[in-house]
Amino acid sequence: MTTQTQATDIRTTSGQGRLYDSVLDTVGNTPCIRINNLAPDHVQLYVKAEFFNPAASVKDRLALNIIESAERSGALKPGQTVIEATSGNTGIGLAMVCAAKGYPLVVTMAESFSIERRRLMRFLGAKVVLTPKAAKGFGMYQKAVELAEANGWFLARQFETDANADIHESTTAREILGDFEGRRLDYWVTGYGTGGTVSGVARVLRKERPQTKIILSEPANAALVTSGIAQERGPDNSPAVSHAAFEPHPIQGWTPDFIPHVLQEAIDNSYFDQLIPVPGPQGIEWSQQLARREGILTGVSGGASFAVAMQIAKAAEPGSVILCMLPDTGERYLSSPLFEGIPEVMTDEELELSKSTPGNQMG
Ligand code: PMP
Numbered sequence: 001m002t003t004q005t006q007a008t009d010i011r012t013t014s015g016q017g018r019l020y021d022s023v024l025d026t027v028g029n030t031p032c033i034r035i036n037n038l039a040p041d042h043v044q045l046y047v048k049a050e051f052f053n054p055a056a057s058v059k060d061r062l063a064l065n066i067i068e069s070a071e072r073s074g075a076l077k078p079g080q081t082v083i084e085a086t087s088g089n090t091g092i093g094l095a096m097v098c099a100a101k102g103y104p105l106v107v108t109m110a111e112s113f114s115i116e117r118r119r120l121m122r123f124l125g126a127k128v129v130l131t132p133k134a135a136k137g138f139g140m141y142q143k144a145v146e147l148a149e150a151n152g153w154f155l156a157r158q159f160e161t162d163a164n165a166d167i168h169e170s171t172t173a174r175e176i177l178g179d180f181e182g183r184r185l186d187y188w189v190t191g192y193g194t195g196g197t198v199s200g201v202a203r204v205l206r207k208e209r210p211q212t213k214i215i216l217s218e219p220a221n222a223a224l225v226t227s228g229i230a231q232e233r234g235p236d237n238s239p240a241v242s243h244a245a246f247e248p249h250p251i252q253g254w255t256p257d258f259i260p261h262v263l264q265e266a267i268d269n270s271y272f273d274q275l276i277p278v279p280g281p282q283g284i285e286w287s288q289q290l291a292r293r294e295g296i297l298t299g300v301s302g303g304a305s306f307a308v309a310m311q312i313a314k315a316a317e318p319g320s321v322i323l324c325m326l327p328d329t330g331e332r333y334l335s336s337p338l339f340e341g342i343p344e345v346m347t348d349e350e351l352e353l354s355k356s357t358p359g360n361q362m363g
Helices: 059-073 089-101 115-123 133-151 162-179 196-208 261-268 280-294 300-315 348-355
Strands: 032-034 044-049 082-085 105-110 127-131 187-190 213-219 274-278 321-326
Touching: 044 162, 044 300, 059 089, 059 162, 082 089, 082 133, 089 105, 089 115, 105 115, 105 133, 115 127, 127 133, 162 196, 162 261, 187 196, 187 300, 196 213, 196 261, 213 300, 274 280, 274 300, 280 300, 300 321
Parallel strands: 044 321, 082 105, 105 127, 187 213, 187 321, 213 274
Antiparallel strands: 032 044
């Protein structure tokens, strides 16, 4: 079955073999973990668990590189305010990096994203400016541009900056190469938000692991890439209009209402072998399954990527090895539909258990 420690041996650990100078040095090097209970028997299915990053998502990588590459180029001055439009994880990552490095941070965010994301950013010292739900992702982006111009702030531009895919090329992709060195890797499965993960990792896989099939996914009701409709852009590569194929979807962090410039690289270079749309409710379902059956706590986008990975796994030839990205932690969704139906009060079954012995019953 699994290669877990024998029941007779107690597990031991021995530290990281180093001391860390900053929380920022703990970004990356996330583990690839075998799926033991949900995966079909004829394949090996692994997940790359990005919630092991210090602020619990894949976007810690990008946040760190946006700030450090702007420091290197001089675009960001000491003490200058940083601003970004973000559905949450980039904001949380930036808040962590800005706190550690001493930059003030302002985040613009549509009111529709989960409450704990705003509170987390504020907890990390950032200011969060909400924008109306009706103005969609484009609205929160326009607000960030406006505030940056009015105040002379550094706009992080996660959807356009080279710093995004570059960090996945130099970290995420290298980690995958290292961990699968000398092993099969038949499929790599990911979704996209900015497209940084897919563009950066694909640059490396296409060169170093050309046999690996890259599977990209997007929400079934917001299948922007599948639609084939090109994105209109401004001179700075930012979106000029909201994309015609967009509809609101429950996979937070995936597919904004435009095709990002960072993702366009993956489209233009045919960086993916298959594009598989996934209905939002399947993301919720598989996130719950990963928690209950594997003890792996990931968000809706992780569940959606995993839904696609399971589809690939079922059809794959025996012995295939599949790696699926899990971008963030499920704890980020406590107030969202992911946790709907998870009761706060005791269920009938729990009450029965309580009453089954005499002590400490609830009144
Ligand atoms: N899932 C979640 C929860 C995210 O926050 C993001 C980033 N927006 C992604 C997936 C997609 O990552 P990327 O921006 O690298 O395409």
